[in-house]
Amino acid sequence: MSAAPAFADRATEAAVGRSARRLAPGAVRLAPSAAPALVAWYTVAGPEEATGPLGHAFDERVPDYAWGESSFERTERKFLRHATQGVLARAGWTPEEVDLHLGGDLLDEITTHNFVARELGIPFVGMFSACATGGGVLAMGALAVAAGAAERLLCSVSSHYYTAERQYRYPVELGVERLATNQRTATGAAAFLLAPAPPGGGEAIRVTAVTWGRVRDLGVKDPNNMGAAEGPAAADTLLRHFSRPDAVPEDYDLVLTGDLARVGLPLARRLCREGGLDLGERWQDAGVLLYAPDQPVQAGGSGAACCALVLAGHVLTAMARGELGRVLFVATGSLHSKTTYQQGDVLPVVAHAVELEGPAARPRRGGEEA
Amino acid sequence: MGAALRVEHGVDRRRYQEWVRAAEPRPHVAAALLRAFLAGGMICTVGQGVLNLLRASGLSEKEAAAPLAVAMVFLGSAATALGVYDNLAKVAGMGAALPITGFSNAMTAPAMEYKREGYVLGLGSRVFSVAGPVLVYGFATAWLLAMVSWLLSRVGIHWGLAG
Numbered sequence: 003m004s005a006a007p008a009f010a011d012r013a014t015e016a017a018v019g020r021s022a023r024r025l026a027p028g029a030v031r032l033a034p035s036a037a038p039a040l041v042a043w044y045t046v047a048g049p050e051e052a053t054g055p056l057g058h059a060f061d062e063r064v065p066d067y068a069w070g071e072s073s074f075e076r077t078e079r080k081f082l083r084h085a086t087q088g089v090l091a092r093a094g095w096t097p098e099e100v101d102l103h104l105g106g107d108l109l110d111e112i113t114t115h116n117f118v119a120r121e122l123g124i125p126f127v128g129m130f131s132a133c134a135t136g137g138g139v140l141a142m143g144a145l146a147v148a149a150g151a152a153e154r155l156l157c158s159v160s161s162h163y164y165t166a167e168r169q170y171r172y173p174v175e176l177g178v179e180r181l182a183t184n185q186r187t188a189t190g191a192a193a194f195l196l197a198p199a200p201p202g203g204g205e206a207i208r209v210t211a212v213t214w215g216r217v218r219d220l221g222v223k224d225p226n227n228m229g230a231a232e233g234p235a236a237a238d239t240l241l242r243h244f245s246r247p248d249a250v251p252e253d254y255d256l257v258l259t260g261d262l263a264r265v266g267l268p269l270a271r272r273l274c275r276e277g278g279l280d281l282g283e284r285w286q287d288a289g290v291l292l293y294a295p296d297q298p299v300q301a302g303g304s305g306a307a308c309c310a311l312v313l314a315g316h317v318l319t320a321m322a323r324g325e326l327g328r329v330l331f332v333a334t335g336s337l338h339s340k341t342t343y344q345q346g347d348v349l350p351v352v353a354h355a356v357e358l359e360g361p362a363a364r365p366r367r368g369g370e371e372a
Numbered sequence: 373m374g375a376a377l378r379v380e381h382g383v384d385r386r387r388y389q390e391w392v393r394a395a396e397p398r399p400h401v402a403a404a405l406l407r408a409f410l411a412g413g414m415i416c417t418v419g420q421g422v423l424n425l426l427r428a429s430g431l432s433e434k435e436a437a438a439p440l441a442v443a444m445v446f447l448g449s450a451a452t453a454l455g456v457y458d459n460l461a462k463v464a465g466m467g468a469a470l471p472i473t474g475f476s477n478a479m480t481a482p483a484m485e486y487k488r489e490g491y492v493l494g495l496g497s498r499v500f501s502v503a504g505p506v507l508v509y510g511f512a513t514a515w516l517l518a519m520v521s522w523l524l525s526r527v528g529i530h531w532g533l534a535g
Contacts, residue, residue, distance in 0.1 A: 173485035177461020182397035221385035230392045245379045277381035
């Protein structure tokens with residue numbers, strides 16, 4: 003490891019007299035020299051996602067839910083296989099050159115990832131934060147690269163509408179009327195590659211800060227209203243992130259949460275305003291962006307793939323083009339199981355935030371950049 | 373950040389529940405009732421057509437009841453297998469769930485779903501995963517009513533089943 007510290011807390015302490023970790027628990031800023039680069043990303047989108055407003059942005063668009071497989075669980079693995087192999091091919095890396103693969107999905111025992119990891123042969127750790135897994139794996143991956151523990155790192159998430167329906171709700175062909183608060187589990191997979199940034203940063207998109215989620219709840223027990231349940235997780239993570247003296251809302255071009263959707267987003271905004279944080283129009287939600295209002299998705303999208311598809315297909319591309327500079331990606335998830343909600347327990351929720359800076363990022367006004 | 377920003381938003385569960393209730397979109401009850409009435413009525417009209425055919429073939433109304441149920445269960449099951457019934461139910465709601473075709477859908481859908489785990493541990497053990505409660509509480513209610521009916525008959529009140 004190099005002598006330079008990977009994390010910027012000591013600098014913050016010098017600037018404000020207190021460690022930022024005590025001001026904002028769980029919020030970690032990487033030292034500028036250690037911030038790793040997002041080298042490549044790759045998306046595989048399902049039928050409803052491919053025909054949505056962001057459909058053009060995805061690398062592969064799959065026209066049907068089975069995709070030639072004999073079960074939807076196998077189809078989800080095929081989505082993930084295409085995403086991971088696609089991203090490795092894009093960067094010209096072979097699996098043998100990758101130090102670590104972090105990934106997760108919604109299925110019991112994270113089976114989609116464990117099976118695909120068995121084919122890839124890259125050292126693998128499965129992670130589960132339900133729909134917030136994308137934030138969790140990117141954050142953990144960035145810290146692993148910043149700390150020098152991995153030089154080439156693969157992150158991935160996947161979800162499939164029909165595998166999630168079957169696990170959390172009902173058999174696929176059962177006639178059930180949807181509620182207006184229901185969200186549709188996105189079908190798709192996204193994969194990302196992380197590596198140390200080239201000296202000076204250059205044109206790379208870098209992960210510059212991470213704010214870990216705390217598991218929260220504000221008493222929502224209804225699994226048909228996950229957006230409302232996840233609002234408190236998003237608000238908690240955002241309030242802690244922006245409590246750091248070096249985080250100022252005006253420095254961000256976009257705050258992308260996922261997946262609060264149309265019911266949860268206004269609730270989370272209201273919670274943040276109660277805490278004194280108003281992010282205005284720069285705060286958008288992946289569950290709202292992924293589908294058009296006339297698609298059969300009720301309140302919007304959800305699922306581990308939802309916010310990851312929007313981040314990779316839409317946001318990172320815009321950052322690479324210089325249309326967006328600094329972005330805060332806040333993946334939200336509900337950590338319930340079918341057993342816990344049937345036993346009447348609340349939906350525990352979590353949100354992990356990852357701050358990204360592209361070549362167009364303006365210098366930060368807040369804090370201790372020096 | 374300025375002094376106004378706090379790490380905790382300070383909103384408690386009771387207050388948030390009020391927000392959530394106010395934020396939930398109101399269901400259009402009248403439109404849902406109308407859709408359920410039209411779809412349910414459509415299914416019942418098909419049932420009446422089948423009954424008329426059975427009557428025309430010489431069966432009495434009582435004799436036609438069993439073959440009618442079989443025919444409607446078959447139609448519900450076939451529509452489920454063709455992937456039509458769940459789409460109908462998304463629009464029709466209770467109008468598709470309440471007729472006997474809905475019960476057929478509740479049996480066929482898990483059968484299709486869990487067949488992938490094999491015919492014994494999959495289809496065999498989980499085919500009642502949706503319809504099971506209907507059967508359990510249907511049988512329990514039938515037993516309870518028969519008991520009541522029998523007890524009433526002992527004190528000279530003849531009502532319904534035991535009559």
